[in-house]
Amino acid sequence: MENQGKILVVDDEEVIRSLLKDALTDLGYEVTTCPNGQSGIKEGTSNSFDTVITDIRLPDIDGIHLLGEIKKADPEAVVIVVTGYPSFDSVRDALKLGAHDYLTKPFNIDEITFTIKKAVLFRQTLKRNKELVEELERKNMLLEQQNAILEVRVKERTANLQKLYSDLRKTYIDTIKAFADALDAKDHYTRSHSENVTRIAVKIAEQLGLSSNEIEDIREAAQLHDLGKIGIDDVVLRKPGKLNDEEWEKIKSHPLKGAQILEHLGYLKNITEIIKQHHEKYDGTGYPVGLKGTEIKLGARIVSLADSFEAMTSERPYRKTPLKKEEAINEIKKNSGTQFDPMIVETFLKIVDKF
Numbered sequence: 517m518e519n520q521g522k523i524l525v526v527d528d529e530e531v532i533r534s535l536l537k538d539a540l541t542d543l544g545y546e547v548t549t550c551p552n553g554q555s556g557i558k559e560g561t562s563n564s565f566d567t568v569i570t571d572i573r574l575p576d577i578d579g580i581h582l583l584g585e586i587k588k589a590d591p592e593a594v595v596i597v598v599t600g601y602p603s604f605d606s607v608r609d610a611l612k613l614g615a616h617d618y619l620t621k622p623f624n625i626d627e628i629t630f631t632i633k634k635a636v637l638f639r640q641t642l643k644r645n646k647e648l649v650e651e652l653e654r655k656n657m658l659l660e661q662q663n664a665i666l667e668v669r670v671k672e673r674t675a676n677l678q679k680l681y682s683d684l685r686k687t688y689i690d691t692i693k694a695f696a697d698a699l700d701a702k703d704h705y706t707r708s709h710s711e712n713v714t715r716i717a718v719k720i721a722e723q724l725g726l727s728s729n730e731i732e733d734i735r736e737a738a739q740l741h742d743l744g745k746i747g748i749d750d751v752v753l754r755k756p757g758k759l760n761d762e763e764w765e766k767i768k769s770h771p772l773k774g775a776q777i778l779e780h781l782g783y784l785k786n787i788t789e790i791i792k793q794h795h796e797k798y799d800g801t802g803y804p805v806g807l808k809g810t811e812i813k814l815g816a817r818i819v820s821l822a823d824s825f826e827a828m829t830s831e832r833p834y835r836k837t838p839l840k841k842e843e844a845i846n847e848i849k850k851n852s853g854t855q856f857d858p859m860i861v862e863t864f865l866k867i868v869d870k871f
């Protein structure tokens with residue numbers, strides 16, 4: 517017969533020990549017996565039993581004390597106390613100390629069998645639950661460790677991707693800048709123009725307290741703002757006199773041409789928009805669309821002012837003598853609210869002395 521569980525019987529009466537041992541062995545339990553409290557404590561605390569049955573009255577120490585010692589060693593031990601006399605107090609004390617159940621003498625064999633089966637089942641369920649909880653905790657810990665490893669890997673990959681993205685963006689911008697530099701270099705009058713516009717635009721953006729990303733977009737857009745002039749005939753670009761309508765239309769196409777060069781790169785969208793709008797005017801009379809007020813991106817309103825100020829104070833094909841700084845500042849003030857955003861003009865005036 518399959519072992520149904522281990523049981524310890526502590527009782528000073530030989531006849532009771534024999535009775536319980538025989539009855540329980542017949543039911544498939546492995547039974548150990550002890551004749552007194554001390555041997556019961558020794559046995560019950562050094563081995564694991566599914567159920568301990570102890571008489572409350574023992575010759576050396578009482579069963580309540582034995583119960584306490586066993587529970588101290590194993591708080592989940594299942595102990596049944598046996599009382600030879602119906603004593604409410606002793607049963608209550610035993611239950612308070614954690615006794616699982618109690619039996620009264622004289623024994624009724626069916627009652628004993630039922631109580632013990634129930635107790636052993638309870639203990640085994642308790643043990644199984646504990647094992648399951650431990651198993652679950654172990655698996656959770658494993659899962660947490662794996663998650664932590666995965667998290668580190670994801671972070672590493674994300675960092676690598678971000679670096680790759682930023683390298684790619686930088687490489688592209690550098691290539692485009694080389695084109696813009698080539699444009700500046702071939703035209704005596706626009707040499708350093710883009711760099712000066714960038715310096716002024718970034719100062720205005722910083723004074724406005726824009727985020728570092730916004731400032732970077734403005735810096736790159738300012739450097740490339742006239743990129744579209746690559747596609748315009750040198751003769752028109754360098755013409756010293758007044759432009760005819762056809763030539764003027766060609767010049768006016770450069771914001772769109774510049775945007776077209778960059779527009780297939782989604783991550784340069786902000787820069788592309790600023791380049792496209794850098795000749796729009798605050799009152800809606802600019803080109804290529806005729807956007808008005810805040811329809812024009814903030815970056816484009818900033819680059820527009822920086823571009824105009826720089827152009828006024830530099831030598832041009834159509835104007836050999838540049839305006840003096842004070843004259844250019846007056847021009848900017850005069851066009852506040854028409855060509856330029858008054859808020860940008862105000863910001864510009866605060867820092868123009870530093871240029």
Ligand SMILES: [Fe+2]
Nearest residue numbers: 741742794795
């Ligand atoms: Fe331009």
